[in-house]
Amino acid sequence: QVQLQESGPGLVKPSQTLSLTCTVSGGSLNNGGYRWSWIRQSPGRGLEWIGYIYFSEPPYYSPSVKGRVTMSLDSSRNQFYLQLSSVSAADTAVYYCARNGELVGSGYYFDKWGQGFLVTVSS
Amino acid sequence: QSVLTQPPSVSGAPGQRVTISCTGSNSNIGAGYDVHWYQQFPGTAPKLLIYANNNRPSGVPDRFSGSTSGTSASLAITGLQAEDEAEYYCQSHDSRLNTYVFGTGTKVTVL
Numbered sequence: 001q002v003q004l005q006e007s008g009p010g011l012v013k014p015s016q017t018l019s020l021t022c023t024v025s026g027g028s029l030n031n032g033g034y035r036w037s038w039i040r041q042s043p044g045r046g047l048e049w050i051g052y053i054y055f056s057e058p059p060y061y062s063p064s065v066k067g068r069v070t071m072s073l074d075s076s077r078n079q080f081y082l083q084l085s086s087v088s089a090a091d092t093a094v095y096y097c098a099r100n101g102e103l104v105g106s107g108y109y110f111d112k113w114g115q116g117f118l119v120t121v122s123s
Numbered sequence: 124q125s126v127l128t129q130p131p132s133v134s135g136a137p138g139q140r141v142t143i144s145c146t147g148s149n150s151n152i153g154a155g156y157d158v159h160w161y162q163q164f165p166g167t168a169p170k171l172l173i174y175a176n177n178n179r180p181s182g183v184p185d186r187f188s189g190s191t192s193g194t195s196a197s198l199a200i201t202g203l204q205a206e207d208e209a210e211y212y213c214q215s216h217d218s219r220l221n222t223y224v225f226g227t228g229t230k231v232t233v234l
Contacts (some may be wrong), residue, residue, distance in 0.1 A: 046125055047169070047225035062222040069201035096168055105175040107216035108223065113168035115124060 002027040004097050005119035012091075013123050018084040020112060022097030023077075030055055030075045035100035037110060038071065038082045042093035052100055052108070055082055087121045094118050126151060127213050132211045135203045143229045145196040145213035148233040151192035151224060155168070156216040160189055163210045163228075173198065190208035200231070208233045 007035050022036070029036065037051060039051040048082040051061035053071040065084065073080035094116040101111035128146045135141040145158060152158055156174050161169035171180055173189040176196070179209075188199050196215075200207055213226035 041133070046215075046227060049223040049225070063220065064222065076215070101171070101174060107156040109157070109171060109174045109214065110161075110169075111171045111180065113170070115170050123198040 001100060002112050004099065004112060004114035006095060006097050006114045008117065008119070010118060010120060012087055012119060012121050014121055014122055018082070018087050018091060018096075018119055018121070020082045020117065020119070021079050022077050022081070024099075026077070028075070029073055029078050029080065034061075034102075035108065036073065036080050037098045037100055037108075037109065039096045039098055040091075040093040041096065041116070043088075045093070048093075050084075077103055089121050091119055092098065092119065092121045113122075124225050125227045126217055127215060128217070129226040130214060131227070132230045132232060134234055135200075136182060136234045137205060139140045139203050140199060140201045141203055141231065142200075143198045143211050145198070145214075145226050147194050147215060147217075149194060150219035151194075151215045151217040152177065152196055154218055156218070158189065158191055158196040160215045161212045161214065163212065165210075166201070169212060173215075183211055186231075203231075203233055205233050207231060 003025045005023045035052040036052045038050040053059040061073040068085045070083040097114045098110040099112040100108040160173040162172045163169040177189045217224045
């Protein structure tokens with residue numbers, strides 16, 4: 001059973017870079033052809049997809065954060081990462097890492113989620 | 124601002140049938156992109172409930188079903204149970220925004 005777990009600093013200062021790690025257990029990042037996503041949730045913005053990464057193609061980012069976001073993965077550690085630069089209070093949210101389900105029609109869904117990690121942007 | 128609009132709340136008595144609407148546009152649901160549904164309890168991550176419009180992952184009761192029509196989708200819960208009290212979200216892809224989008228969320232209350 002695949003499980004995901006987010007980790008990182010829970011407090012980031014405005015204008016700095018938010019960095020989170022998602023550790024995957026019970027399965028390999030490289031097996032199965034799965035894409036791996038970051039999603040965030042806040043009272044003001046609701047659920048917001050940030051982007052996904054796959055080991056054999058460039059990451060796919062949401063236009064809402066493009067220019068500030070970088071995703072990467074380390075298959076040897078079975079981890080993938082999120083970096084979001086120039087953060088502001090609007091980036092305060094619970095951040096989830098998730099697995100994109102197998103594409104059966106048009107458009108991905110998210111079938112496995114981490115428990116979520118609260119990141120607060122504040123000085 | 125979400126491009127998928129849901130009613131803020133719906134309620135029903137145990138055993139009743141409730142439906143949750145998800146209204147989109149011609150750049151998402153109306154363009155033929157699949158709709159997926161999630162259930163979320165307070166303080167926990169969303170859980171996949173329905174994928175690709177009307178498919179249930181293993182372990183999801185058949186009381187939950189999904190459908191689409193035009194630029195909208197619906198989630199139906201039949202035989203409502205107290206354990207169904209949660210927040211529900213729809214999700215799809217939007218070709219105009221070029222991103223995956225979620226609905227505004229609906230709180231289901233069991234009376």
